[in-house]
Amino acid sequence: MKRFLWLTILAAGTASAQETAPPRSLPAVEGVLFEDVPADNGAGVQATWKKMPNDAEVTYKVLVALSEKGPWFEGGSTPGTESFTQDDGLPFWMGPPRNRETHYLAIDGYQDGENRVTLQPAEDPKKKTRKDTPDYWFKLVAEGPGGRWESPATKLRPEWNFFNWARLNVFIYMISFAGIILFFIRVARGRQLFIRRIAGLDAVDEAVGRATEMGKPIFYLTGRNGMTDVSTVAATLILGEIAKKVATYDTTIKVPHTDPIVMAVCQEITRESYIAAGRPDSFKPESNFFVTDDQFGYTAAVDGMMVREKPAACFYMGYYYAEALLLAETGASTGAIQVAGTDADHQLPFFVTACDYTLIGEELYAAGAYLSKEPVLVGTLRGQDVGKAVVLAALLILTAVATIGQWISVGGKKPWKWSELSVFDFLKGS
Amino acid sequence: MVFLKRQLPLLICFIIGTISAVQYYVPTHLSSDVAEGLSNWYIIVAMFASLLGFVSVGMVHSKKIQRKEPGWAYSALVFLGIALMVVLGFWSGGKETYDDGRISPFGWLYNATLVPLQSTMFAILGFYVASAAFRSFRAKSFDAGVLLVTALIVLLGNVPFTNYIWATGLGIHDIAGVKFEMTDIVGWLIGTPNAAARRGVTFGVALGAIATSLKIIFGIERAYLGGGD
Numbered sequence A: 001m002k003r004f005l006w007l008t009i010l011a012a013g014t015a016s017a018q019e020t021a022p023p024r025s026l027p028a029v030e031g032v033l034f035e036d037v038p039a040d041n042g043a044g045v046q047a048t049w050k051k052m053p054n055d056a057e058v059t060y061k062v063l064v065a066l067s068e069k070g071p072w073f074e075g076g077s078t079p080g081t082e083s084f085t086q087d088d089g090l091p092f093w094m095g096p097p098r099n100r101e102t103h104y105l106a107i108d109g110y111q112d113g114e115n116r117v118t119l120q121p122a123e124d125p126k127k128k129t130r131k132d133t134p135d136y137w138f139k140l141v142a143e144g145p146g147g148r149w150e151s152p153a154t155k156l157r158p159e160w161n162f163f164n165w166a167r168l169n170v171f172i173y174m175i176s177f178a179g180i181i182l183f184f185i186r187v188a189r190g191r192q193l194f195i196r197r198i199a200g201l202d203a204v205d206e207a208v209g210r211a212t213e214m215g216k217p218i219f220y221l222t223g224r225n226g227m228t229d230v231s232t233v234a235a236t237l238i239l240g241e242i243a244k245k246v247a248t249y250d251t252t253i254k255v256p257h258t259d260p261i262v263m264a265v266c267q268e269i270t271r272e273s274y275i276a277a278g279r280p281d282s283f284k285p286e287s288n289f290f291v292t293d294d295q296f297g298y299t300a301a302v303d304g305m306m307v308r309e310k311p312a313a314c315f316y317m318g319y320y321y322a323e324a325l326l327l328a329e330t331g332a333s334t335g336a337i338q339v340a341g342t343d344a345d346h347q348l349p350f351f352v353t354a355c356d357y358t359l360i361g362e363e364l365y366a367a368g369a370y371l372s373k374e375p376v377l378v379g380t381l382r383g384q385d386v387g388k389a390v391v392l393a394a395l396l397i398l399t400a401v402a403t404i405g406q407w408i409s410v411g412g413k414k415p416w417k418w419s420e421l422s423v424f425d426f427l428k429g430s
Numbered sequence B: 001m002v003f004l005k006r007q008l009p010l011l012i013c014f015i016i017g018t019i020s021a022v023q024y025y026v027p028t029h030l031s032s033d034v035a036e037g038l039s040n041w042y043i044i045v046a047m048f049a050s051l052l053g054f055v056s057v058g059m060v061h062s063k064k065i066q067r068k069e070p071g072w073a074y075s076a077l078v079f080l081g082i083a084l085m086v087v088l089g090f091w092s093g094g095k096e097t098y099d100d101g102r103i104s105p106f107g108w109l110y111n112a113t114l115v116p117l118q119s120t121m122f123a124i125l126g127f128y129v130a131s132a133a134f135r136s137f138r139a140k141s142f143d144a145g146v147l148l149v150t151a152l153i154v155l156l157g158n159v160p161f162t163n164y165i166w167a168t169g170l171g172i173h174d175i176a177g178v179k180f181e182m183t184d185i186v187g188w189l190i191g192t193p194n195a196a197a198r199r200g201v202t203f204g205v206a207l208g209a210i211a212t213s214l215k216i217i218f219g220i221e222r223a224y225l226g227g228g229d
Helices: A003-016 A166-192 A198-215 A230-249 A261-276 A295-309 A322-334 A349-352 A363-372 A373-413 A422-428 B002-023 B029-067 B074-091 B104-135 B141-155 B162-167 B182-217
Strands: A035-036 A046-050 A061-063 A073-079 A100-109 A110-111 A115-116 A136-144 A147-150 A154-156 A218-221 A253-257 A288-290 A315-317 A336-344 A357-360
Touching: A035 A154, A046 A136, A061 A100, A061 A110, A073 A100, A100 B182, A115 A166, A147 A218, A147 A373, A166 A322, A166 A373, A198 A218, A198 A315, A198 A336, A198 A357, A198 A363, A218 A230, A218 A295, A230 A253, A230 A261, A230 A315, A230 A363, A230 B182, A253 A261, A253 A295, A261 A288, A261 B029, A288 B029, A295 A322, A295 A373, A295 B104, A315 A322, A322 A336, A322 A349, A322 B104, A336 A349, A349 A357, A357 A363, A363 A373, A363 B182, A373 B162, A373 B182, B002 B029, B002 B182, B029 B074, B104 B141, B141 B162, B162 B182
Parallel strands: A218 A253, A218 A315, A253 A288, A315 A336, A336 A357
Antiparallel strands: A035 A046, A046 A100, A061 A073, A061 A136, A073 A110, A110 A115, A136 A147, A136 A154
């Protein structure tokens, strides 16, 4: 009798470990489907299944295995009241039809003990290249007070895709935008295009002239980021134009750096500017110098130089972090004329407050073209403006469509109140 | 020579720029491997470039010491600091803490000097914010007045005591059935007009960045190579 009891316990334990015993008390889940996630790197599988009447009590799990017999690992889970195709996060032209009748769960890996293992292509150990994703087995498990239900195991090999269709809109816009810019470059070669005035850039002459009269240096900062940041590239382009004016007026420019690569690029740009201005002998390589890559070490050093040397003008171009206000306030306290230009929207208020002129956002990118007045570069500015107009028009149209749609959906259950419109959700605390 | 100085960099820029742009739309592992490879190359180049930075620091400060410029003693301190960190770094085996948990001399110097100095600089920001706010909140014009009122509401809305006065003292909880507390006003100011303005800036920045990138990839903008054509 005792031996029989042990055998029973052992048998129960084994069955539990393999997770193969299919209790019959929960109703079968309908429409279970495992598919490859479209437009991904071969590491995603999506599971869909029909909403069930007992969903409020059920938790769904997707189990993953490397063979049909297991062992099975949990890939993901969701309460029965959540995760519908409506919430799949994919753009409208992709994925299953949106509704709240079909559940949706995307799986990109599974939990093996404490480790999260990602579904991914195996690597060829000899060539060190990625091979096809191996076969995986998936099944859906429903668990609730009534017991447990399991779908049959489904074999699936997630596949790579060569184009991410979820980014189709970005791709179309980028191609169109590139076309617009190239078109206006062509137009600008034929005739002069109008550019709106940018006060901050008109002040460059004033700042350089002031420095010449006072016999004091100009400080030019290129921001905290490296050459991989487009705003730093824009800052170096502006430096080229300002250095030409500095060379023409034979005044002094100091460019303290926090990135050695940016320093090397700026040194070359400054040298060429002096050559272009016809004053190669006046160029001093040490005008561009490295300070430190430490954020506050750099700030302290530059602040110290400002206080000691009392520059006539300070330019802050590029991307800045917390040091923005520390630099700009110190510059303001020295009485320097200050021009800032950044695309760091968090730091813009500080620069607007502490500087005489601020180039906001895309004006930083326009500055090189504005100062050089080269027709080809001016053409790109017009292209940028047209691109902005397209975005603005799209925003207005889509906002109107969304508002009308909301209006109609709420108006269907008259009498409605203003407060029922979702635009007032923030007041309802949602 | 012209090929090496002008055409080759432009060609490299075009190829790498195009690959990087296409990589965004290609989700395969091959694509992410290429991106990772490019990123590694940048790190290697940056490591070599850091030598340039070190040389630059050395030259600037050694000249100051040679010429006995005002404040040359600080330049001497720079060399002393570098030497001290290098010596202690080797002595501590490059570790901030030893395996038994004790802090090494290198780690101590870092924690006892650099970290407090950084914290001090960051703390100064609080005072600078106050002085900058004082300057910008002077209601000289209508725009500045709007800024002042808005800023006051946001400041007061973030103080628990003001919320207590609003809800308990004044008893305002809703207007025409719609929840209307101090925090809701602040939330609306930050989440609606402020967010709209910031998104406008973000759109402009994104387009400007794309336009600049295109100019560089297609070789229209060449100033970064060192001046004009």
